[in-house]
Structures are given as structure tokens and as C-alpha cells.
Amino acid sequence: xxxxxxxxxPFLFKLRFILGLILFIIIIVFLYLKVVPFGHIIYExxxxxxxxxGKGFILGFTPxxxxxxxxxEVPRLIGDPIYFSVFTPRTFDKAKMTIVYRDNLAxxxxxxxxxxxxxxxxxxxxxxPVDNKALDYLMMKWNKIEEAGLxxxxxxxxxxSLSDFNKDFEAGNLKDCxxxxxxxxxxxxxxxxxxxxxxxxxxxxxxxxxxxxxxAHQFYVYLNNEPLRLEFILADLNxxxxxxxxxxxxxxxxxxxxxxxxxxxNLKPGSGEVEERKIxxxxxxxxPGVYKVEVKITDDMVIKKxxxxxxxxSFINKVWPVSNAGPLTLYTDSNYxxxxxxxxxxxxxxxxxxxxxxxxxxxxQFDFKSDLLIKSKAIILKKDDVILENNGVxxxxxxxxxxxxLPKVDRYFSVKTDAGYIVANYNKxxxxxxxxxxxxxxxxKGAYREKGKYSFMISVPGLKSDDNIDDNLEIYQIKxxxxxxxxxxxxxx
Amino acid sequence: MAKNLAVIIRETFYGSFLLFLLFVILxxxxxxxxxxxxxxxxxxxxxxxxxxxSLIKPAPRRN
Numbered sequence: 001x002x003x004x005x006x007x008x009x010p011f012l013f014k015l016r017f018i019l020g021l022i023l024f025i026i027i028i029v030f031l032y033l034k035v036v037p038f039g040h041i042i043y044e045x046x047x048x049x050x051x052x053x054g055k056g057f058i059l060g061f062t063p064x065x066x067x068x069x070x071x072x073e074v075p076r077l078i079g080d081p082i083y084f085s086v087f088t089p090r091t092f093d094k095a096k097m098t099i100v101y102r103d104n105l106a107x108x109x110x111x112x113x114x115x116x117x118x119x120x121x122x123x124x125x126x127x128x129p130v131d132n133k134a135l136d137y138l139m140m141k142w143n144k145i146e147e148a149g150l151x152x153x154x155x156x157x158x159x160x161s162l163s164d165f166n167k168d169f170e171a172g173n174l175k176d177c178x179x180x181x182x183x184x185x186x187x188x189x190x191x192x193x194x195x196x197x198x199x200x201x202x203x204x205x206x207x208x209x210x211x212x213x214x215x216a217h218q219f220y221v222y223l224n225n226e227p228l229r230l231e232f233i234l235a236d237l238n239x240x241x242x243x244x245x246x247x248x249x250x251x252x253x254x255x256x257x258x259x260x261x262x263x264x265x266n267l268k269p270g271s272g273e274v275e276e277r278k279i280x281x282x283x284x285x286x287x288p289g290v291y292k293v294e295v296k297i298t299d300d301m302v303i304k305k306x307x308x309x310x311x312x313x314s315f316i317n318k319v320w321p322v323s324n325a326g327p328l329t330l331y332t333d334s335n336y337x338x339x340x341x342x343x344x345x346x347x348x349x350x351x352x353x354x355x356x357x358x359x360x361x362x363x364x365q366f367d368f369k370s371d372l373l374i375k376s377k378a379i380i381l382k383k384d385d386v387i388l389e390n391n392g393v394x395x396x397x398x399x400x401x402x403x404x405x406l407p408k409v410d411r412y413f414s415v416k417t418d419a420g421y422i423v424a425n426y427n428k429x430x431x432x433x434x435x436x437x438x439x440x441x442x443x444x445k446g447a448y449r450e451k452g453k454y455s456f457m458i459s460v461p462g463l464k465s466d467d468n469i470d471d472n473l474e475i476y477q478i479k480x481x482x483x484x485x486x487x488x489x490x491x492x493x
Numbered sequence: 494m495a496k497n498l499a500v501i502i503r504e505t506f507y508g509s510f511l512l513f514l515l516f517v518i519l520x521x522x523x524x525x526x527x528x529x530x531x532x533x534x535x536x537x538x539x540x541x542x543x544x545x546x547s548l549i550k551p552a553p554r555r556n
Contacts, residue, residue, distance in 0.1 A: 027519075
């Protein structure tokens with residue numbers, strides 16, 4: 001029947017039918033790839049292959065000065081951090097990233113992490129472990145227990161299971177630990193339920209901070225049967241064209257206990273006219289303990305003043321003082337300091353823990369290390385407008401300095417640590433013939449996506465392109481397995 | 494046979510040109526959905542080749 005119909009058709013009609021069918025199939029295939037109706041797709045890029053039919057989904061590494069594309073057949077990451085974006089034709093809920101790489105890194109860069117951008121204002125990436133050589137080493141040397149996706153490492157075997165360890169940890173009573181939990185336990189990619197208490201806490205003078213700070217900041221406050229009141233005076237500098245919304249949140253653990261936000265109508269973009277705003281947070285019925293305050297603003301805004309009702313206030317990981325009012329003294333609990341001057345006028349010799357360190361170039365990050373074993377180390381700046389960063393906290397007086405977070409197995413962690421326990425959420429990468437393969441899972445539900453692209457980062461803390469050391473990370477392949485809702489779930493749910 | 498070949502060349506030119514137009518429209522609606530997989534320059538080159546070939550070897554007109 002069909003055969004007789006086909007034979008009756010003239011040649012031109014048959015030809016057009018075949019070409020039309022091919023066209024139709026091609027369009028359907030591309031629409032299928034756009035919709036991804038089953039909610040699952042894999043994109044990959046093999047850097048050993050130079051020929052590609054299209055642009056691909058995994059786009060190039062940036063910034064260009066941190067990638068060496070010439071000296072090897074594959075890209076060599078020579079600076080930190082490196083960004084790349086992944087184009088997806090639709091949104092997804094989860095991503096599993098597999099990276100095949102060759103590690104030519106020096107001993108002082110033991111960590112490789114990968115992350116996805118979750119906040120474009122704070123420029124925060126949700127970082128996950130790829131490789132941690134300190135942990136790899138201690139996993140061989142110490143007693144190791146794996147349970148519920150976590151690893152418990154013990155210098156001396158005191159516990160037979162992680163649940164036994166957790167019971168003692170929650171009671172604040174770990175075996176062989178007389179010096180406080182924060183001196184006995186280090187963590188990596190894991191935040192245990194930890195009720196931090198300052199021993200012999202006495203209410204002091206409330207902190208009024210009139211040291212302007214530029215951009216987003218986070219800080220800890222500690223309260224013990226005191227009211228919490230925070231007043232912020234902020235200034236929109238209007239030096240750029242973007243709107244400058246304000247969002248301030250107070251967290252207890254991961255839970256938001258109070259928040260305030262202020263939208264910006266952006267009536268004077270780029271005018272340079274300073275607009276002041278005031279926000280007050282006054283949450284009630286807060287339990288004693290540590291609270292984290294997140295001030296989410298753009299770099300075009302300055303926190304001019306913070307009036308708090310509390311005496312303990314420590315900034316987390318970063319401060320950017322911009323008073324332009326001469327010398328400034330801060331305190332930190334960390335042994336190292338990263339300094340970046342964004343203004344040639346801010347180049348100077350910084351005094352950190354009694355030692356002088358020179359900041360000689362703008363826009364270059366300088367790392368300073370101190371071996372001083374005291375809890376609060378002074379940072380004396382002759383001029384401000386420098387970004388100070390480390391893995392600890394900063395405060396404007398040693399009395400208000402406190403750090404409730406447990407030590408992390410980070411770049412500066414020593415395997416000769418005094419801590420007797422480590423709890424980590426970590427999978428060692430597979431190693432074969434010099435190549436390493438690591439798999440990292442990301443939750444994309446809260447990830448930031450712009451113009452169809454998710455932004456990813458590969459971070460090797462301490463890796464610098466301008467230190468004349470031939471260390472790098474060669475990337476051979478990146479594969480991203482994406483999972484999301486199916487078309488039917490999108491339609492019916 | 495030569496007549497059929499000329500028709501095939503002409504029709505393939507029409508088809509590839511139509512496909513190119515559809516790809517451009519799809520790409521304008523949903524950026525990158527074609528270019529991520531396929532460089533449109535290849536299709537454009539193919540279209541030009543078939544277009545030129547159909548000029549060199551025109552198919553006979555139907556009465």
C-alpha cells in the first residue's frame with residue numbers, strides 16, 4: 001500500500017519529502033536538547049581534543065592571566081581562583097562535576113576546591129572539596145572511621161564510631177581533650193552543632209563602630225541574657241550605575257532569626273552623590289550564644305557606623321576599612337593575612353604581629369604569615385582602603401575579638417596539629433597513572449544563573465601566577481551531570 | 494540522471510537555506526541552543542556551496 005503510494009509520487013515530491021523529514025527531525029532534536037524533557041543531561045569538555053563542532057556548554061577559563069594555554073596541550077591553572085561558566089538551556093536542581101586533572105602543585109598549596117556561585121552580591125561560591133593533601137596524609141597516618149558520609153580521624157583511637165564521638169562532642173566532653181573543643185577538633189567541609197560559650201563572660205561596654213567599611217561584611221556577635229540591638233548607618237556612594245539594595249540578616253546557626261531589607265530606587269546612578277540610609281534590627285527572645293550578622297550590600301556602599309548593644313563583635317574572614325583617616329589598628333586571631341590594596345595611595349608597610357610587611361603593588365594580593373603564638377595579633381595600617389582577609393576573625397579591640405568557629409583543615413593547617421580529632425565530609429580523588437579524578441556534588445537550587453549560565457570556580461588557595469614557581473594544575477576533562485525536574489513534573493506540579 | 498542531480502542540488506540548497514534560517518530564528522529566541530552544539534558557519538558554507546552549484550548547473554524549468 002505504502003509502496004504503491006511512494007511509487008506514484010513524482011521524483012521532486014519524494015526529494016522534498018525526504019529533505020523536509022530530515023529538517024523536521026533536526027529541529028525536533030534541537031528542541032529536545034533545549035527542553036531536556038527527562039531532566040537529565042551530561043555536558044563535558046575534553047581539553048585534549050582541539051576540534052569541536054560548537055561552542056560547547058563548558059566555557060573558557062577566566063581571568064586569562066591565571067591560565068596558561070600555551071605551554072601544554074591542556075590548560076594549566078597557574079593562579080587562584082579560576083572561573084568558568086556552564087551554559088544550560090534550562091534550570092537544574094543538582095550538578096555532579098567530575099574533574100580529571102594532573103596535580104603539579106607545590107607543598108604549600110595542598111587544597112583544591114570547586115564551587116558554584118550562589119550569591120552575586122557577596123560574590124560567594126558554595127565551595128566543595130576536590131583534593132586535600134593534609135587530609136589524604138592524615139587518613140593514612142591516623143585512625144579512620146567512615147560513617148554516614150563523614151570521616152572521623154583520631155590521633156589516638158578513643159572512639160569506635162562517629163555516633164559515640166558525636167554524643168561526647170554534643171556534651172562538650174571529648175576524651176583526651178582538656179583544653180576546650182576548639183583546640184581538640186578540626187573540621188573540613190562540615191559544620192557540627194556546636195554551642196559555643198565564652199567562659200567567664202562579663203558584659204562590657206557596647207560597641208559603637210565608626211570605622212567605615214566598604215562592601216558586604218559578616219560578623220559574629222555574642223550575647224548572654226542581653227538584648228540585641230544593631231543600628232546601621234550606610235552610605236550609597238552612587239559611583240556606579242547599579243542599584244544598591246541592602247539586606248541584613250541575623251543567623252543562629254543556619255537559621256535566620258531576624259532580617260531587614262531596603263530596596264534602592266536608584267534615582268542618582270553614577271552621580272557620586274552620597275545617599276545615607278539607616279537600618280535597625282532589634283530581635284527579641286534570643287537565646288544566649290553566638291549569632292552571625294550578614295550585611296549584604298554592593299561595593300558601591302559603605303557601612304559608616306554600627307551601633308551595637310553588645311561588647312563582642314568580630315568580623316568574619318574579611319574587612320575593608322575605608323575611613324581615609326590615617327593610622328588604624330585591628331586585631332585578628334589568625335596567623336596569616338592576605339592584603340590587597342585597590343588604591344596606589346594605600347601602598348605601605350603593614351605591621352602584622354610586630355613584623356613589617358610591604359604592600360608594593362595595587363590590585364596584587366600579598367600573603368603575610370606570623371609564627372607568633374598569641375591569640376590576638378595586631379594589624380597596624382598607616383593608611384586604609386585595603387582589603388584584609390584570612391581564615392579567622394577581625395576586631396577593633398582585643399577584648400571584642402572572639403572566634404566561635406572550629407579550626408578548619410585549610411591551607412595553613414599543619415599535620416603536626418595539637419587537635420586530636422578531625423571530622424570531614426570529604427572523598428579522596430581517585431588517582432591513576434598521575435591523573436586524578438574527583439567528583440563534586442552541587443545543589444543548584446540556590447545557585448545564581450545569569451543569561452543561562454551558572455558560574456563555577458576552581459580554587460587552589462595560595463596558587464599565584466606571579467611568584468616564579470612552576471606549579472600548576474593541568475585540567476584534562478570537566479564533565480557536568482545535571483539533574484532537574486522532568487517536563488511532566490514542570491507541567492503538572 | 495544529470496537532470497536529477499541538478500534537481501537534488503537545487504532542493505538541497507533550498508533545504509539547507511531553510512534550515513539555516515530556522516537555526517537563526519531558534520538561536521534568536523533561545524540564545525546558544527544551536528551554537529553550543531553546532532557552528533552555524535559550517536551550515537552557511539554548505540548552503541553557499543549548494544547555491545553556487547545550482548547556479549553552475551541549473552535544474553531544468555518546469556513548464
